[in-house]
Amino acid sequence: MTQAVELASVRKVYGFGPSAMVALNDVELTIEPGRFVSLIGPSGCGKSTLLRLVAGLESADAGTVSVHGVTPEEACAAKLIGLVPQSPALLPWLSVLKNVTLPHKINRGAAGRRERIGALSARDESRGAPDMLALLDKAGLSEAVDKLPSQLSGGMQQRAAIVRAFGLQPDVLLMDEPFSALDEFTRESLQDQLLDLWDELKTTVLFVTHSVSEAVRLSDSVVVMAPRPGRIVDWIDIDLPRPRNQRLFEDARFHEYEDRIRDALHSAWRSADAA
Numbered sequence: 274m275t276q277a278v279e280l281a282s283v284r285k286v287y288g289f290g291p292s293a294m295v296a297l298n299d300v301e302l303t304i305e306p307g308r309f310v311s312l313i314g315p316s317g318c319g320k321s322t323l324l325r326l327v328a329g330l331e332s333a334d335a336g337t338v339s340v341h342g343v344t345p346e347e348a349c350a351a352k353l354i355g356l357v358p359q360s361p362a363l364l365p366w367l368s369v370l371k372n373v374t375l376p377h378k379i380n381r382g383a384a385g386r387r388e389r390i391g392a393l394s395a396r397d398e399s400r401g402a403p404d405m406l407a408l409l410d411k412a413g414l415s416e417a418v419d420k421l422p423s424q425l426s427g428g429m430q431q432r433a434a435i436v437r438a439f440g441l442q443p444d445v446l447l448m449d450e451p452f453s454a455l456d457e458f459t460r461e462s463l464q465d466q467l468l469d470l471w472d473e474l475k476t477t478v479l480f481v482t483h484s485v486s487e488a489v490r491l492s493d494s495v496v497v498m499a500p501r502p503g504r505i506v507d508w509i510d511i512d513l514p515r516p517r518n519q520r521l522f523e524d525a526r527f528h529e530y531e532d533r534i535r536d537a538l539h540s541a542w543r544s545a546d547a548a
């Protein structure tokens with residue numbers, strides 16, 4: 274089976290000489306298609322760097338990165354990869370509906386590139402373009418379709434950004450702390466909506482977070498990283514039933530997973546202090 278994401282012996286160094294910073298060292302990571310995997314770890318352990326390597330925004334100094342069997346650059350050209358950054362980055366002069374449909378119009382050439390790459394795509398091409406109004410409705414934005422981003426709250430803007438990313442039907446969706454700027458209530462409701470969309474569209478998700486409970490709630494697997502040098506120190510499969518709704522918080526196993534990840538994070542912090 275072709276893996277959705279594969280990093281082998283990856284090393285990334287910023288700077289030169291004595292000021293060189295090893296952002297990632299000897300990173301091995303394999304993500305099967307359709308899985309939801311979170312990266313968690315202390316600040317500076319290389320989570321965003323790893324995401325940027327998969328997105329093709331940076332290149333590795335050693336090792337290989339592949340997305341559905343091709344380089345991130347090829348995967349990007351074929352629009353296999355979607356990226357949701359920390360802040361929504363919507364175009365301020367376009368309505369919500371135009372913001373979420375514009376990438377589709379721009380990216381019509383991607384279908385041909387996908388075909389040329391071959392049978393790497395996990396998606397069902399016969400499914401056609403998604404109904405963006407239906408996706409906006411599912412994300413609770415049906416009242417906001419004709420509004421400008423400035424007329425929406427931060428949470429609504431982030432929801433629109435997520436719909437836009439899912440609407441492109443990427444095979445791999447990269448999310449860099451997409452909910453970090455939001456209050457807890459909005460955050461939980463966006464987690465629900467993200468899980469709904471993910472369940473429907475079966476996209477592979479690689480999700481960066483600082484929140485242990487968010488990682489446990491959303492993920493099939495949580496990857497724990499440590500800094501100096503940035504590396505993977507633990508991989509924890511979250512064997513909890515789906516759908517994962519609010520009742521999950523009453524499940525003792527949910528809190529056991531949280532404790533396990535917290536322990537792994539404490540070890541990561543201690544190893545960073547010792548470095």
Ligand SMILES: Nc1ncnc2c1ncn2[C@@H]1O[C@H](COP(=O)(O)OP(=O)(O)OP(=O)(O)O)[C@@H](O)[C@H]1O
Pocket residue numbers: 287288294295296314315316317318319320321322323503
């Ligand atoms: N463009 C860059 N130039 C120089 N150093 C960089 C650059 N980008 C990241 N770094 C360094 O690489 C290391 C990893 O950074 P990265 O942003 O990937 O960490 P992170 O785990 O995402 O951190 P945070 O949780 O704070 O967002 C850090 O020490 C950072 O200072």
